[in-house]
Structure formats: C-alpha cells, structure tokens
Amino acid sequence: MGELIQYITDPANTFADHTRDTIVLCLVPIVLSLLIALPLGVLVARQPVAAFLATNVSGLVRAIPTFAVLMVMLLLLKQIGFTPSAIALTALGVPPILLNMIAGLRGVDPAAIDAARGMGMTRPQVLARVELPLVLPVAAAGVRSAAVQIVATVPLAALIGGGGYGEYILNGLSNEANAIDLFVGAVSVALLALLTEAIFAIVQRAVTPAGLRAGLQAADAAIGPTDIEAPREKAA
Numbered sequence: 760m761g762e763l764i765q766y767i768t769d770p771a772n773t774f775a776d777h778t779r780d781t782i783v784l785c786l787v788p789i790v791l792s793l794l795i796a797l798p799l800g801v802l803v804a805r806q807p808v809a810a811f812l813a814t815n816v817s818g819l820v821r822a823i824p825t826f827a828v829l830m831v832m833l834l835l836l837k838q839i840g841f842t843p844s845a846i847a848l849t850a851l852g853v854p855p856i857l858l859n860m861i862a863g864l865r866g867v868d869p870a871a872i873d874a875a876r877g878m879g880m881t882r883p884q885v886l887a888r889v890e891l892p893l894v895l896p897v898a899a900a901g902v903r904s905a906a907v908q909i910v911a912t913v914p915l916a917a918l919i920g921g922g923g924y925g926e927y928i929l930n931g932l933s934n935e936a937n938a939i940d941l942f943v944g945a946v947s948v949a950l951l952a953l954l955t956e957a958i959f960a961i962v963q964r965a966v967t968p969a970g971l972r973a974g975l976q977a978a979d980a981a982i983g984p985t986d987i988e989a990p991r992e993k994a995a
C-alpha cells in the first residue's frame with residue numbers, strides 16, 4: 760500500500776493527468792450516447808419497421824468486439840488519439856440506451872396514452888407528461904449499463920492513443936519490471952467503474968416514481984418471506 764501511495768503521489772507518474780484524461784474520455788462518450796440514443800429512441804419507438812431495424816442494428820453493434828470497433832475507427836479516421844477513441848466508445852454506449860428507450864416506450868400501457876388523449880393532450884404533451892415519466896426508470900437503467908460499459912472499456916483506448924489509465928496497463932504488460940503500473944491502472948479502472956455504477960444506481964432510483972418504488976418494495980417483501988417459509992412448511 761505504501762508503494763502504491765508513493766507511486767500515485769510521485770509527479771513523475773502524472774497520475775492526476777491520467778485520471779483527468781480517463782474521466783474526460785468517459786464523460787464525453789456518455790454524454791454523446793445520451794444525445795444520440797434518447798431522441799432516436801423517441802423517433803423510432805412508435806414505428807414498427809424503424810424500431811425493428813434500430814433494435815437489430817443495436818444488437819449487432821453490441822456483438823462486435825470492442826477492439827474491432829476501435830480498429831475500425833482508427834482506419835476510418837486515419838488518426839490516433841482522443842477523437843477516434845471517443846467515437847468508438849460512443850458507438851458502444853448508444854445501443855444499451857437505445858434498446859431500453861425503445862422497449863420502455865413500446866411497453867407503455869396504451870390505456871394511459873388513450874386517457875391522456877381523452878383529456879385533450881397533444882402528442883408532444885402525451886410524450887412529455889405521460890410516456891417519458893413512465894419510461895425514465897427503464898431509460899436510466901440503459902444509461903447505467905452504457906456508462907459502466909464505457910468506463911470498463913476506456914483502458915483499451917490506449918491502444919489507439921486515447922491515453923488515460925490504459926497507458927499504465929500497457930506499460931505494465933510490456934515490461935515486467937513495471938508491474939506497479941499494471942496494478943495502478945487496473946485498480947484505478949475498477950474503482951472508477953464501481954463509482955460509476957454507484958452514481959448511476961442513485962440516479963436511477965431518483966428518477967423512479969415513488970409509487971413504482973413502493974410497489975417494487977412491496978413485491979420484494981411479499982416474495983421474500985414466501986421463499987423462506989416454504990421449506991419450513993414442507994419440513995413440518
């Protein structure tokens with residue numbers, strides 16, 4: 760632990776700069792993924808053909824290995840560094856958000872939409888006041904998944920000059936004498952991923968309506984004792 764602290768505090772290892780680069784390389788793709796996936800999900804969710812195509816293309820993108828996406832961006836842009844890394848990570852972050860957004864909007868109870876229209880709401884008002892509030896928990900789950908995936912993938916961006924904690928890992932792998940580099944990079948990424956998971960879990964809970972949270976808690980409470988008591992009844 761003392762060696763780890765000494766390594767982090769040593770200005771020669773530029774830990775602060777690597778941390779800044781990693782955070783920026785995480786935040787930019789997350790924001791871009793939101794700006795792309797949320798409006799696109801709203802546009803295609805109610806159009807069966809468009810929703811089908813968007814869902815299948817998103818699933819195909821998710822099946823492509825991360826390394827392949829990075830290499831494709833490198834070949835297309837013919838440059839290394841932040842830009843191809845951010846675009847590649849954005850491509851990985853869009854599918855989970857888009858899929859959840861489409862599934863959430865298509866899963867909204869038609870009766871709620873009909874009731875809103877019966878009250879005289881316009882289509883934009885139905886979307887803003889009825890559909891989006893109901894979809895927020897599902898969309899937040901997609902954002903949470905995308906954010907964690909982006910953070911966990913960021914180290915690979917060092918392969919194409921993206922910088923960040925990935926440079927520590929590459930240095931450690933290329934030189935056994937620099938095992939501390941590998942350890943610092945791996946632990947830093949793991950901690951950042953856990954922090955991201957915790958932050959977006961809080962956000963997801965915050966956007967979940969209180970009534971829905973209460974319903975889920977009541978369901979959990981009802982299911983829990985049943986699972987526990989069943990073996991006792993059989994034993995008796």
